[in-house]
Amino acid sequence: MGRRVGLEVSLACAEAVKLCNADVIAAYPITPQTHIVEHLAELVAEGHLDAEFVPVESEHSAMSACVGSAAAGARTFTSTSSQGLALMHEILFITSSLRLPIVMAVANRSLSAPISIWNDHSDIMAERDIGWVQTFAENGQEVLDLMIHAFKVGEDPRVNLPVAVNMDGFILTHVIEPMVMPDQAEVDAYLPPYKPSQWLNPAQPISLGMVGVPEVYTEAKKANLVALEDSYPAIVEHWEGFAKAFGRSYQPIESHRTDGADTLFVTMGSLGETCMSAVDQMREDGRSVGQVRIRLWRPFPVDDFLAAIKGAKNLIVLDRALCPGILAGPVATELRALLYAKGVRPFVANFVAGLGGRDVTRTDFVAMLDKAEQAAADGQEITCQMVGVKE
Amino acid sequence: MISAAEALKDFQKITPKNIPLVEPFSKGHRACQGCGEVLALRLVAKAVGMDMIAVSATGCMEIISSPYPQTAWEVPWIHVAFENAAAVASGVEASRKALIRKGRIKDDGAKVVAFAGDGGTADIGIQALSGALERGHDFTYVCLDNEAYMNTGIQRSSSTPYGAMTTTSPPGPKSRGQMTWKKNMPMIAAAHNIPYVATASPAWHIDLMNKVKKAVTVPGPAYVHIYSPCPTGWRCGPEVSIETARKVVQSRVFPLYEVIDGRFVLSRDIKKPIPVKEYLDTQRRFRHLGEKDIAYIQKRVDDDWARLLSLVQATNPVAAE
Numbered sequence A: 001m002g003r004r005v006g007l008e009v010s011l012a013c014a015e016a017v018k019l020c021n022a023d024v025i026a027a028y029p030i031t032p033q034t035h036i037v038e039h040l041a042e043l044v045a046e047g048h049l050d051a052e053f054v055p056v057e058s059e060h061s062a063m064s065a066c067v068g069s070a071a072a073g074a075r076t077f078t079s080t081s082s083q084g085l086a087l088m089h090e091i092l093f094i095t096s097s098l099r100l101p102i103v104m105a106v107a108n109r110s111l112s113a114p115i116s117i118w119n120d121h122s123d124i125m126a127e128r129d130i131g132w133v134q135t136f137a138e139n140g141q142e143v144l145d146l147m148i149h150a151f152k153v154g155e156d157p158r159v160n161l162p163v164a165v166n167m168d169g170f171i172l173t174h175v176i177e178p179m180v181m182p183d184q185a186e187v188d189a190y191l192p193p194y195k196p197s198q199w200l201n202p203a204q205p206i207s208l209g210m211v212g213v214p215e216v217y218t219e220a221k222k223a224n225l226v227a228l229e230d231s232y233p234a235i236v237e238h239w240e241g242f243a244k245a246f247g248r249s250y251q252p253i254e255s256h257r258t259d260g261a262d263t264l265f266v267t268m269g270s271l272g273e274t275c276m277s278a279v280d281q282m283r284e285d286g287r288s289v290g291q292v293r294i295r296l297w298r299p300f301p302v303d304d305f306l307a308a309i310k311g312a313k314n315l316i317v318l319d320r321a322l323c324p325g326i327l328a329g330p331v332a333t334e335l336r337a338l339l340y341a342k343g344v345r346p347f348v349a350n351f352v353a354g355l356g357g358r359d360v361t362r363t364d365f366v367a368m369l370d371k372a373e374q375a376a377a378d379g380q381e382i383t384c385q386m387v388g389v390k391e
Numbered sequence B: 001m002i003s004a005a006e007a008l009k010d011f012q013k014i015t016p017k018n019i020p021l022v023e024p025f026s027k028g029h030r031a032c033q034g035c036g037e038v039l040a041l042r043l044v045a046k047a048v049g050m051d052m053i054a055v056s057a058t059g060c061m062e063i064i065s066s067p068y069p070q071t072a073w074e075v076p077w078i079h080v081a082f083e084n085a086a087a088v089a090s091g092v093e094a095s096r097k098a099l100i101r102k103g104r105i106k107d108d109g110a111k112v113v114a115f116a117g118d119g120g121t122a123d124i125g126i127q128a129l130s131g132a133l134e135r136g137h138d139f140t141y142v143c144l145d146n147e148a149y150m151n152t153g154i155q156r157s158s159s160t161p162y163g164a165m166t167t168t169s170p171p172g173p174k175s176r177g178q179m180t181w182k183k184n185m186p187m188i189a190a191a192h193n194i195p196y197v198a199t200a201s202p203a204w205h206i207d208l209m210n211k212v213k214k215a216v217t218v219p220g221p222a223y224v225h226i227y228s229p230c231p232t233g234w235r236c237g238p239e240v241s242i243e244t245a246r247k248v249v250q251s252r253v254f255p256l257y258e259v260i261d262g263r264f265v266l267s268r269d270i271k272k273p274i275p276v277k278e279y280l281d282t283q284r285r286f287r288h289l290g291e292k293d294i295a296y297i298q299k300r301v302d303d304d305w306a307r308l309l310s311l312v313q314a315t316n317p318v319a320a321e
Helices: A009-019 A034-045 A059-071 A082-097 A140-155 A184-190 A214-229 A231-246 A271-284 A302-309 A330-342 A362-378 B036-048 B060-065 B085-101 B118-123 B126-135 B185-190 B205-217 B238-250 B276-280 B291-315
Strands: A003-008 A024-027 A052-055 A076-080 A103-108 A133-136 A163-168 A176-181 A253-256 A263-267 A289-294 A296-298 A314-319 A347-352 B052-056 B077-079 B111-117 B140-145 B196-200 B222-227 B257-260 B263-266
Touching (some): A003 A009, A009 A034, A009 A103, A009 A140, A024 A034, A024 A059, A059 B077, A059 B126, A140 A184, A184 A231, A253 A302, A263 A271, A271 A362, A314 A330, A314 A362, A347 A362, B036 B052, B036 B060, B036 B205, B036 B222, B118 B140, B118 B185, B126 B140, B140 B205, B185 B196, B185 B222, B196 B205, B205 B222, B238 B276, B263 B291
Parallel strands (some): A024 A076, A076 A103, A263 A314, B052 B077, B052 B111
Antiparallel strands (some): A003 A176
């Protein structure tokens, strides 16, 4: 069952695309995504992956070429970061509306200005509403596994949606990690070749991307909304199938030492592992703290989240992006709205940490817990508080 | 890859006797009366045939052909956005190439054809087009040039001719209308050293269809630039659409030519051109122009024609002797 390797996470991501036998890769280079597409170009050039590598002239064209490719029936992959994702913005909505199961690896990076190649979640948080399935990886193994899962989910006839797998730029993409690389036969058994129900086929013509007059536009959008909501069972089912096939199990929301904890950290992405180790330390120090990690961001697993935070008095929600003009980060904004609607009212402290590659350490987590507990006791608000900002 | 000339060695010409009867683009669409663009589109579709995969940019032809749940397309058709028809076509072509090679679809010889207006080509889509031409995808790009953003209500583009009145280049005491010379898209396409470039006018429909047929026959990228009269935007009667499309050629304002493997070939040598004024007079978008403006246009048209002839001579050394 697979073999243990030490590999740079970007290369593992590319190897996953190879294991999934992608037919077309259209990509434009941007730091820190480059190692992923460089390795794919190499795999194609060496004949290890039988695919068309389309070296497009922009990310806008990358996503546009992906739309054409998927519409013509190919298993299609692209990858980008930051400004590149922002340049794709227009096409991302069309991709999900046309129900095309493209898979994209997003090596998360901050947005300009000032220009910064380093990691945060500004890029993807600006694309929350694109109608894609969106997952967040915590480590190299997860990147590899979520990539394989992404093709499986997107191409499920019940889903037919694009999937974005988020991985923190540099912090994840550029580190070498030990991981289990699945065998080709295992992946083939899990992920059969893509069989679209319809495609741009001269034998059975279809028109794609038609005009939506006011009489049909609302219904078309409703259908998109339902499609994304309805993708949830398939996502979970394919994680269960993944566990059976590969022996590694994934949940939409993961809990770490939440039992009886008064306060829970809520994290996404690679910060989760730092937080986990900080929580372990704090538990040893007798603090009543645990952690909840959001792996599935879209569709948001509401019930899983509510179950995971049940009984917690305080939540510390970490954001790695800003929502200027409203004093909370994007994750906190959403979770507060959700909790309010569900009548669940823990104290929600919101910190913004790790912007533009700023390190977030275990000590920072301890300080956040101190502040949150104090504020909860004092009835003070903590929202959009920037960790480590020099003022 | 074989050259365009080689690929066209046994080219079966379309003649008035064997005009294809197929209509990949059907009637019942919602274009304006006298629309030269939709006529050109229909002729292109006939020349390509039923094994076409069409990619449309946003624009007049897209909106008039696809009001859901109706479609005028009898062939597979996709519209994604305004500026990316060439990129989408790249993806379709790459997809088919991979799937045919991997034995997942059969090689049905389908032809990928991208359509865009002049704005979607010369302005917002020029980057995607340049990229696709440079990468060498096997597809044909058809620019249906009606010389302004007609779909949004007659705003100027870089393909709007000098002096033309549009809603964003209105003539007034401080303006003569469009103050810049029309961007030369066919020459820009030719500068990519692609196998085949052509210009066409719906007034010469057989010539137009043959050029399209050649474009889809040659391997690699081909570019066809079609002058497409827009009575609504040009302020002329629907009945003069074709007359306009004829006079633009006869006045040398829009020369008909091909660039085959870099070799320039005149489709019609206009030995006795009509004055440009005669062409300009067919449309009210030029009616504010005075003698000085018209003289300026005439001079530049003469210069452009001379430059084109020099290219024909330079790239046909034998014929020049």
